[in-house]
Amino acid sequence: MVILFCQVLANRPDIIREDYMNELCILQDDVPPFPNQVAFDIIEEELGQPLEAVFSKISSQTIAAASLGQVYRATLRATGEDVAIKVQRPEIEPIIYRDLFLFRTLASFLNGISIQKLGCNAELIVDEFGEKLLEELDYTLEAMNIEDFLENFKDDPTVKIPRVYKNLSGSRVLVMEWIDGIRCTNPQAIKNAGIDVNGFLTVGVSAALRQLLEFGLFHGDPHPGNIFAMRDGRIAYVDFGNVAVLSQQNKQILIDAVVHAVNEDYAEMANDFTRLGFLASGTDVSPIIPALEAIWQNSAGKGLSDFNFRSVTGQFNKLVYDYPIRIPERFSLVIRSLLTQEGICFTLQPDFKFLEVAYPYVAKRLLTDPNPALRERLIQVLFKDGVFQWKRLENLIVLAKENVAKMSSNPALQVKNVPSSRSWQIQSKLDLTHTIKDGARLFLFDEGIRRQLLLALTEDSKLHVQELVDVYRLVEDEIDIPSVAVEVVQDLPNLVRDFLLSWSNSVLSDR
Numbered sequence: 001m002v003i004l005f006c007q008v009l010a011n012r013p014d015i016i017r018e019d020y021m022n023e024l025c026i027l028q029d030d031v032p033p034f035p036n037q038v039a040f041d042i043i044e045e046e047l048g049q050p051l052e053a054v055f056s057k058i059s060s061q062t063i064a065a066a067s068l069g070q071v072y073r074a075t076l077r078a079t080g081e082d083v084a085i086k087v088q089r090p091e092i093e094p095i096i097y098r099d100l101f102l103f104r105t106l107a108s109f110l111n112g113i114s115i116q117k118l119g120c121n122a123e124l125i126v127d128e129f130g131e132k133l134l135e136e137l138d139y140t141l142e143a144m145n146i147e148d149f150l151e152n153f154k155d156d157p158t159v160k161i162p163r164v165y166k167n168l169s170g171s172r173v174l175v176m177e178w179i180d181g182i183r184c185t186n187p188q189a190i191k192n193a194g195i196d197v198n199g200f201l202t203v204g205v206s207a208a209l210r211q212l213l214e215f216g217l218f219h220g221d222p223h224p225g226n227i228f229a230m231r232d233g234r235i236a237y238v239d240f241g242n243v244a245v246l247s248q249q250n251k252q253i254l255i256d257a258v259v260h261a262v263n264e265d266y267a268e269m270a271n272d273f274t275r276l277g278f279l280a281s282g283t284d285v286s287p288i289i290p291a292l293e294a295i296w297q298n299s300a301g302k303g304l305s306d307f308n309f310r311s312v313t314g315q316f317n318k319l320v321y322d323y324p325i326r327i328p329e330r331f332s333l334v335i336r337s338l339l340t341q342e343g344i345c346f347t348l349q350p351d352f353k354f355l356e357v358a359y360p361y362v363a364k365r366l367l368t369d370p371n372p373a374l375r376e377r378l379i380q381v382l383f384k385d386g387v388f389q390w391k392r393l394e395n396l397i398v399l400a401k402e403n404v405a406k407m408s409s410n411p412a413l414q415v416k417n418v419p420s421s422r423s424w425q426i427q428s429k430l431d432l433t434h435t436i437k438d439g440a441r442l443f444l445f446d447e448g449i450r451r452q453l454l455l456a457l458t459e460d461s462k463l464h465v466q467e468l469v470d471v472y473r474l475v476e477d478e479i480d481i482p483s484v485a486v487e488v489v490q491d492l493p494n495l496v497r498d499f500l501l502s503w504s505n506s507v508l509s510d511r
Contacts, residue, residue, distance in 0.1 A: 033065035039072070039087040046170035053077070054168065058085070064225060068092060068136055068241070073178060082178035083165065084238070086139065093137055100130045128329035132220075136241040139174040145217075145240040146176065152215045158203040158407070160228075160236035179236045181228030187348045190229045198352070201345050202406050204235045205357040208341050212334065213254060213365065216246040220333040222340050224347070244330040250276060252373050258362055259377045262392075263384055266293040277328045291319050308354060309342050360403035363396045370434040379442075379449070388456030390467040397430070397474045404430050430478040 040051055040058075047054055058074040065071075069088045076083055107114075107122035114122035135141055146164045153159040162177040169175050182189045191197060204227070211218035219226070220242035228236040246254075253275050260268040269292050270285035279285065295315045313335060319325065327335065345352040366378045381396070382389055442449045457468070 033062045033070045034089055036060065036062075038090055039070065042087050042090060043085060043173050046173040047168065055083075056080075066239075082180070084162070084176045084178050086142075086174040086176070088137070088139065088172040096130075096133060096137070100126065100133075104130075132242065132329060138171050139169060139241075140171055142174055142241045143169050145243045148217055149219075149237070149240060152211075152217065153207075156207075156210075158234055159207050160230055160234045162236070162238060176238070179228050179230075179238055181230045181236050184224035184227045184229065184344050184348070190348060193229075193231055195229050195231065196233055197349050199233050199406075199409075200229050200235060201349060201352055202357050203233065204341060205345070205354060206361055206403075206407060207235055208337065209358060209361045212246070212337075213251055213362075216248065216251050218244060218246070218334070218337060220244045220337060222337055222344075224340075224344055227341075227344065242333070244333040246330065246334075250330075252377075255362075255365075255374065255377055259380050261296060262381055264293075264296075266290075266296070269296075273325070276331065278325050278331070280324065280326075283324060288319070288323055291322070295319065308346075309338050313339060357403075357406070360399040360406075363399035364403045364430070367396055367400045367435055368431055370438065375438055383452060386452065386455075387459070388452060390456070390471070393471060394474060397471070401430050401474070401478070430475070432475060432478055436479070 039062075044051055051058060054077060055074040056077040059072045062070040063073050063084070067089075069086055072085045072087070074083050074085050075081070104123055104126045107126045111121040111123065114125070143164045143166055146161065149161045150163070153161055160179065160181075162179055164177075165175040182193060182195075184190070190200070208218070208222070219237055219240065221239060222237065226237060226239045228238070230236055253272055257269060257272040257276075260266075260272060266289045267285070270288045273279050273288070274281060274283060274285060279288075295312065298315065320327070342354045345354055366374060366381060369375075382393055384392075443453060444450075
């Protein structure tokens, strides 16, 4: 339990200093296994039958050992399929309940300091830790997490999620499809296997961002031992006991924060911290604004090529000690997830630029996602102080096209039996069909947007024809005219209805 608690502290920059965090990270892999016979007895208890009846063979040594359990490799007798068997450490549950009680009692004596420094009592921090830990004890929940990930990535040929055998699993035993890949703990083996490292890392960053910003369900512990490089270029994840969920509102606020960073709106960035729960409601954010500006200017001022999350996090850690900032448990997992995956990127390819993959993904989402909330944020990016940002639009298009090009040329998409659905056929081009349709609708019916766009075209007493031409040249190969025409025709009844409603409302308001 002490090891577990230290592992959690290793990911909480709001509680301990960075140098202490680095020392505690050593404990991540320093967990001895428990005896095989004990593990085999637990498996038989959960299965309700002898091992030999279900498995034709099982490894004599553990494949991996962790704080809560360990993993074996086996072969199913019925089908000959190789599987991974995860077995829970014996008698761990009562030990955890006992130690959580002791930690909570100790935390009650630290409430005064915790409230002063973090804006919350220490018992709440222990409760957050305990809640996540107890979830990891129930392997039926992990099986459900795996099924959720399978559903999220079912149409993504670049990501491999292991199938779970629920009929062979229980609260203490989890049987999953065996992943025949190379762990990211062995970077040299990945390179020796001839895997396109840059393509693999691009797939990994995109998968991580989809989890965070698209699905709102992300892997909370993506350390190198839990991530595999498949020989065909795909990325595979294992160990889904520690996952976190972000609400739709939190996902939108995170995108807001990106937009505010792009617009250099540091006051709104500070407010985003309050909305995400980093600051208590009602906290005066004015002293934090200059500090946020200094951190972002120092990091982003170097450009995408030198930007990395570790440097930003290091500066943010100092901010945590100067202001009453507390990192909610789910966001400590987000930070750990991003830092860990960036670390894997640097290990495999020291000159890999994490943000050069991440930012094009965000650009593509802003330009192509028909979600109304993202449309609103796209408008916020394109207008600064009421002035249309032509160069910013061009940069977004270039970055989005770069994302599409990198993903469509990835070796993982050349694998046989890759789904040939329309959702993957269009990935070879930047699909702007919905964006054009929604933009035309806004221009027709939103008087404020129409006025701003007309002003953008005539700004500084000149027609900005060249800017329009430059934008068109960037997207002319991406526009599927027949698809746009079909969308417009299908949406024509709605356009007519909205036009009539808009016209009638204007007539009635004039009276």
